Amino acid sequence: MKASLFAGFACAISLATSTWAADCTPSKWGEGDELGSANLVSPENTLKAAALIKQGKSQPLGIVIDSNTPAFPPRSLSLQVVQPNQQGGQKLDAFGYPGNYNDDLLQTWVGIGSQIDGLGHLGEGGFYYNCADEKEISAITGLTKLGVHNIPPLVGRAVILDMAKHAGKDYLTAGEHFGEEEIKAAAEAQGVSIGKGDIVLFHTGWTENTLESDPTAWVSGEPGINVSGSRYLASLDVMAVGADTWGIEPVPPAPGDGAFYGHVILLKDHGIYILETMNTGPVLADGVNEFMFVLGQARIRGTVQMIINPVALY
Template sequence: MKSWMLGFMACVVFSFSGVSLAKECKPSKWGTEDELGSANLVTPQRTMEAVGLIKQGKSVPLGIVIGSNTPAFPPRSLNLQVVQPGQQGGQKVTDFGYPANYNDDLLQTWVGIGSQIDGLGHFGEHGLYYNCLEEEEISVITGLTKLGVHNIPPLVGRAVIIDMAKHFKKDFLAAGEHFGQNDIKDAAKAQDVEIREGDIVLFHTGWTENMLESEPTVWASGQPGINVDGSRYLASLNVMAVGSDTWGLEAVPAAPGDGTFYAHVVLLKENGIYILETMNSGPILRDGVNEFMFVLGQARIRGTVQMIVNPVALY
């Protein structure tokens, strides 16, 4: 087992104080048949308002470059092979009417690696997922029968970045450092960020920029992040998505009283709010921008739980 995997497992500490222990579920506010959750907040009006945030004509990728050496939540991995079909031994392809040569890709990968979106079928509790869907109803080996990421429409809207490293007066937060409602409110106020209904809210902790390349084992073994209190606060604001520049959003080890990754349950299962992980927010902040138009159109592979993504920030 890779050392970063062992380190991660050593850092995951489960604590169930304040976490639901009963099997319960409330139907979605968008109806008992809904599978889109907060994607229902994408509207022509919000899209046009987001267009108005484009002042410089810049487009910046929020996704990071990943490869076979990129650490990920165990046992996830990625393997890429570039092949030249029918061209072994220097042969050329003559079917095209000329001596052609070309490369193709073979990719064997988990799609929850690097920059990714978590769909509503990713995380549940007591066998239940978003909108009270039972695990045996949706979870088959050939792909989700409901809540698949392929169903998510393009996520387009206003996005904001809240710089939590700046808030705590640090270059980057350490693994296990967490923030909740009061910290989010204070940081947003100090940075003149207003969180509105339908927003994509991203947190910058500095973790990936400072640790992924220099200390990949440490990077994958823990992380700073939001706590359950913070996730409930954002859900109360009816946002579209919550993301961070970390690989898993919440603090690892978890905040005292929180179950590990329980904010996933709050956002995905309880509220239908999407999660965005390993968002490259640093370059945008250094450009003096914390509000922009967000555009995401993920690969539409039927039945996936997550997907590697590269959202675009336009400002």
């Protein structure tokens, strides 16, 4: 009886293990790793990126957002500016300062506008990056693992691939997509190489041409990278993938691709960060497609995403 019980128990373990293995891929950086491709940040790579600063210029890669900025539903933002304890002309007299001041209250989803997607954002089969189980990390008070607050400053070489220019258009339209073949061709034509630890940004012209003129259309669809492209960039060990669109993948999705499945490939399977709604146009307008990228996001414990404003230095 003991032998049969042990055999049954072993079989159950084997079955559970095979199911677990099918649903997740352990990180190449080891058990317990929560940083993913941020492990590629290094003094050597930072110094190489700094060497790209030729003109001494900087450019924000984040867009300005407000309560009217369209976002993936039901996300929204609400800002209030207040003058606490100053009603009726009262003056503040705390700490010996008899003056007046403004404060602000912000109620917002942090996945709005320019943002970084952390490794706990999209998963599959109940698992997230490095086999983190949703039942163990997804607390309503904040992620217990993979929180964006863990991410060190992302510093490295960034490149922009102008996919609109490659297609001979001012901007790509909703549902247009590009994959490995188009990425390779655009990189060659534009003199861009993609290396390990790079931040790769795609310019489609979508935000520049539709956000202000037709915000409803902007958030209802988008061009972007298809599954083939996501797998190709993952094979190159890049640090992050971003675009001047709100979700980086095409909406509607490319034929045969799952909706937003590139998120799963990049975040869950490879620990590669996603940067959305990047303001790539002004950098390209300066004749630059290779630069030093610097990001230090707000460190609110347990967040899944965060509003960001990375800086391009060149």
